[in-house]
Amino acid sequence: MTLRWFLLVSHALFCLGVFGMLTRRNAIAMLLSIELLLNAAGLNFVCFSRIFSNAQAQTIAFFVIALAACEAVVGLAIILSLSRHAKTVFADEAKLLSG
Amino acid sequence: MPTGGYTIAFVILAALALMGAVWTVTLRNLFRAALSLGLALIAVAGFFLLLGAEFLAFTQILVYVGAILTLIIFGIMLTAKFHQSGGSVGRQPCGWRHSLAGNDITGSVVNRPPLPAGIASVGLFVLLTASTWSLPEHLPDAGLAPTTAALGQQLVVLLVLPFEVISLVILVALIGSVALASEKQRFSR
Incomplete structure (x- = not known):
């Protein structure tokens, strides 16, 4: 059991979040993907805090x-x-600012 | 430190996290996607516990599962009538043939084509794994792990300015979101 498996899970979560950001059109679903991305980053920070025994990363x-x-x-x-105002939650249907 | 129970806990948590994350990005039903996000968040909190970051684990459960997820579910319910974009609901695979034919703008599919995004994210995964695979292998002793006391000391001694700035940012975000979401403002379209 080594720390690289934790890093592997964190990378997998990050890439799933990127996948969600790229495929979802619904803005709330994109928000869910962003939460996944931020969680992966946090997990990465905690992993490195453990590797280098450093509390600042936490x-x-x-x-x-x-x-x-x-x-x-x-x-x-x-x-x-x-x-x-725009009667939609789909990110590519929001054209309020496009004139 | 690396005992059998530790490995078993890690495997279970990894399965929960990855399953929750996959459901979060693929389920068509947004409510179920939000609940799967909760599963993934709880699994990440378990990882924090395994890595010796107890305070962060409980913060994660309180803030993410307690506050953010509730907020997101409220958001989903408040915007429920806009979520069907003329497409079918359920767990059918994404109709990326429709979107290749250009039906995407008219809103006949809920998601974008998954193939290029899949290739991009798998490539990113390979890149990230290749860059971190050569890091130090073994867990250091449990005595060397940063504790909650060390975390608190960092927060009130060295990082006191960022800590205060974060509280200011949260205040501004709360007031700004109340102003944004209030009924009173009327935009002329």
Whole structure:
């Protein structure tokens, strides 16, 4: 049992998040993929904090969690506003700013 | 430290995390996708426990599963009537033949074609694995793992400015999202 397996899982989560970002059209589903990406990054930070016995990497993972909360809040507010004004939640159907 | 139980716990958590992540990015039903994201998040919290980061594990469960997931589920329910884009619901494979034919804009499919995205993400996975495969192999002793006390000390001594900035960012995000989502503002389209 070595740390490279943890890193492997974190890479897999990251790549699944990238896959979700590229394939989903629904904005809320893209938000779910972003959460997956941020989680993979946090897991990576904790892995490296264990490899190098360094507590600062854990604080960075802590900041990542806090910023993910902000991102989810603002993203959902934007999606709610979008669904109210443009009557859609699909990211490529939002054309309010295209003139 | 590397005992059998540790390995078994790791394998179970990895299976849960990967299963949850795959469901999150592939399920058509958004509510189920959100619940699968919860599964993956709980599994990542378990990884944090295995790596000796107890405080982060419980923060992860409190903030992600407790707050963010609830928020996302509320968001899904509030926008429920817009989620069907004329396409079929359920777990059918994505109709990427339709989107190749250009029906994507008219909203007859829910997802984009999975093939190029799959190739891109598998390539990224290979790249990432190749770059981290040569790192130090064995877990250091459990005594060397950073503890919650060390984490707290870092937060209030060295990183006190980023800590305060993060709280300011959260405040601004909350006020901004209330302003964004409030009913009062009227855009003229």
